[in-house]
Amino acid sequence: MTAKTLFDKIWDAHVVDRMADGTCVLYIDRHLVHEVTSPQAFEGLRLAGRKVRRTDATIAVADHNVPTEDRSHGIAEPESRLQVDTLVRNVAEFGVPYIPVTDARQGIVHIIGPELGLSLPGMTIVCGDSHTSTHGALGALAFGIGTSEVEHVLATQTLLQKPAKNMLVRVDGTLPPGCTAKDIILAIIGKIGTAGGTGHVIEYAGEAIRALDMAGRMTVCNMSIEAGARAGLIAPDETTFAYIAGRPYAPKGGALEQAVAYWRTLPTDAGAQYDKTVVLNATEIAPQVSWGTSPEAVVPITGAVPDPDAEPDDARRAQLRRMLDYMGLAAGQKLAGLPVDVVFIGSCTNARIEDLRAAAAIAAGRHVAAHVRALVVPGSGLVKAQAESEGLDKIFLDAGFEWREAGCSMCLGMNPDKLTAGQRCASTSNRNFEGRQGPGGRTHLLSPAMAAAAAITGALTDVREFS
């Protein structure tokens, strides 16, 4: 029998039909729906007189537009309110399970999928959001789709796709103190570029990946899309199984035993071939920070902004110059010590309880710099409740951070949490594109601990200097 990769195994198990040209009808086990990319899909169903094929494989939640302050009076901004109200109407009309904005379980779709046990190993999982790659941390094939494909999955529970190529990213060795999963994935993107994974599904492996907890694995897989990959995957293991057991929608008892027995067959076979392999040494990774408006524009905190004139390609040189201009930085400028105006700790990349604990450990007993506004936005209502039960809210509030309700928030500024033009932000989110956090806003991507350190000192800071 041919040796298969983890990706090959999940793919093959979901092929419903294969056409002559290799296009497959691929079965989708879980469909996560949110308010931004679904209205036109439900409208399409309505116009064609179609139903949702499997409401019991679909779940909806509003996350992008929701305010992260008191929600008891609803959403003030009319367009955001219309989008959330439209979702509420659509789920009622089509019978799709829905977690309301005021429900304790509400949160960012990619946080709550794993948290509630909805996302499981070996599944195919889609959502109209590119960061669906997050769920790959469980050993599920999970990828973002456009609205036409959202409609396609709602109507048929399948997608028409051709298989991706296999890419292995192996991270050997042990991560040094002060470095996290975020630094691993930023270092990977810095090395392979934002198109490094195009056409591929990346499987992350190696000692440093194995050593990560599930939150860290989700952070790594989350940013697979920033490396251009269709999806990211990590083979399920004992860490995965321990995480899943007891979650509300996870299988239980005999069903769980049956599932685990199957999940143990999923890891890549010895001798399986990858189309591309990249190896990093974790011991060489330092805390990372982005300087430009592309996630590949990243350096260690001890590094400096590169010189665009050294870039031979015209289009790339033009992009580099534009980046420096937009970011208000000069070639050769050091990153450490650069003052920040705002610190954002949140997003589907870094708003799990483990992320908040890491940030709180830095914040405890210290105070946010006088000129800095610092926000902590938990990834879900359940993360928020857990943090409060551990007293993390008090640590943050005492240190001068804002402690808010769950949602996507300042990761993309669709709700009122936005940067204003020229503001510089240390952010635990995933994208530093122009205007991403608000028109004219300047984003520096980094880990939760690094973000907390920046909040305290008021400038980009090497967290390793904090004892």
Added chain:
Amino acid sequence: MDKFSHLTATAAPLNLANVDTDKIIPARFLKTIKRTGLGKDLFSALRYNDDGTEKPDFVLNQAKYRGAQILIAGENFGCGSSREHAPWALLDFGIRCVIAPSFADIFHGNCFKNGILPIALPPEICAQLMADAALGHNARLTIDLENQVVVRPDGTKIPFEVDAFRKHCLLNGLDDIGLTLAHAPAIDAYEAKMPAWQPAITGV
């Protein structure tokens, strides 16, 4: 979806690498519940000043490119989010074809669902087309999907690759869902054999 077979039009040069979906259509414009009307916000930050006036040097603000239906861009065009609002905005502006050295996967797939043809060509060919495009409406390009060629103003034909199934759908303006529903018996059969451990989402 509108059919795409043959297009002769002005091409606009946008010589930037890694043009991301936030640049194509920023998140604040995603609050619509419609597919149309996004053309005015296409490339918003590149196209407009803070006061809403046009930036005269941005390519699509120049008289000769206002009617452009083809865009020539740098590598990794459409990287970032899965928002289909990006091709919707391009389409609403009037763009039916984007030519670049490479595209991000999700954006690439989304284009085909909306009657937009993304064509990947080697960087040196894109540089030639970029030079053609700089001539404005004196140098229109022709896209012939049936024969898979881009015809330059001097008559040179540049062949391009396109997935056969996607080409078929584009040429005929076919709805994917209708095609997939022809596989309904296979989907039924697949579901009948689903493993018992997979829990249904009930009682939310």
